[in-house]
Amino acid sequence: MAASNSIEGFKVATVDVEDLMEGERDVEVSDENREETLAYQRMMTYIQTLHDVPDFTYSKSFLNALHWMLQGHRHHPRKPAGQWRRGPVYVTDARDSSIAAYTAPDAEAVPPLMQELVDWLNASDTTHTLVRAAMAHLHLVSIHPWADGNGRMSRSLQTLIIAREGVLAPEFSSIEAWLGRPGNTWEYYRELASRGAHYLPDQDVSSWLHFNLTAYHQQAQTVQGRLTRAGNVWEALTDFTQQTGLDERIISALHDVAMAGRVRRSRYEHAEGLSLQQAQRDLRDLVAAEVLSPVGRTRARYYTTGARFPQRALDIARTPMTLIDPYAAS
Incomplete structure (x- = not known):
């Protein structure tokens, strides 16, 4: 969620997203970023619950309902949530907002194009799920059916298709964490821009699929590296x-x-x-022992490293990993 929102310009640190998901109220984020994060959480949580619905089908109404979950907290008369756009929409060049990097199909073409997409989503297909999910992403973002929120909706549809195959762990059903890294975000925009300045359904999509398959693979590498690092940190803290x-x-x-x-405190509790009393006592004792250091007061307080925090655990946690390009020539 942190990564996907960051692509759209809503900057909320991962640790703040975790706190918001825990129900923390005193998180230092803007009201706008809080609303965007919680709306996206609700929609993605719902998407995850659809993985085993036996009579599930895609429909235009369903996609509009998801869009309302994502954008319904906004009140913009010219950009109604849960409804197709009523006018033109452009994706501006990241380097110059006066230049249209992409012009979406006319508003009148949106309903039939979305019906075509829905029919394709519901049709039986032997295409590999990862390829099909990547193509669904490209189809939806190319149609750009809403006035706002098209990027997150397209990435969410990609996640839903993978989740419907039983892959529920967000780390594997979504490539958004990978896309949210600054360099990868730029490559994402560049890959979309290479599709052309106008809607062109009949085109070579090999580079788009290569980009997505690389993202899937490196996202899996990242998760494996994180799990290994987390286990090693836990062992170091056990020794401590x-x-x-x-x-x-x-x-x-x-x-x-x-x-x-x-x-x-609430997360530890x-x-x-x-x-509440046990958690407070433990954290107070760790502060007294200089293992942790408190930041802030009352409900907004959190704890970070103190002077006697085990350095070995920090060294392990901060050691970067190396990602490989699965398609690099050997």
Whole structure:
């Protein structure tokens, strides 16, 4: 969610998204970014629940309903949520907003084009799911049927198609974390721009598929690397608690700090099934021992590394990994 929103210009750090998902209210983000994040969470959560609906079908109404979930919190008379656009729409050049990098089909063409897309989505097809999902993304973003929110809707449709095949872990059903990296975002825009300045359904899409398959592969590499790193950090923190005589339950709090940069009391409390008083006492003791350092006051407080936080765990967490290009010539 953090990555997809960042592509659209809504900058919310991953750790802040995690806090918002936990129900934290005192997160230092703008009201707009909060609303965009929570709306996207609701829509993506719903998409995940559709993975095993036996009589599921795609329809224009269904896609408009998803769009309303995403954009319904906005109130713009010229950009109604959940309805096809009523006029022209352009994707401006990232380097010059006065230049149209892409002009979408006329508004009158949107309903029949969307019907064609829905029919294709519902048809039986032996195409590999990852390829089919990538093409659904391209079809929808090319039609650009709404006045706003087309990018996130297209990436969400890609995720839904993969989820319908039973791949539910967001790390694998979505390439948005990969797309949200600055360099990859630029490549994403460049790949879309290479499709042409106008709607052209009959075209060579090999480079688009190559781009997406690379994204899938490197996203999987990233997840594997993160899991390995997280496990090694956990082992280092286990050694630390054994050496210092601290209760092993604090490892989850220290792990969040090492991997994400901070932990909140509520997150630790929920992770370990503690009472409010127990969580507060543990964190207070860690601050007294200079393992953690508090930032902020009352409900907005979170904890980061203190002077005696185990350095080995931090070194492991901060060691970067190397990604390979699966299609590079050997």
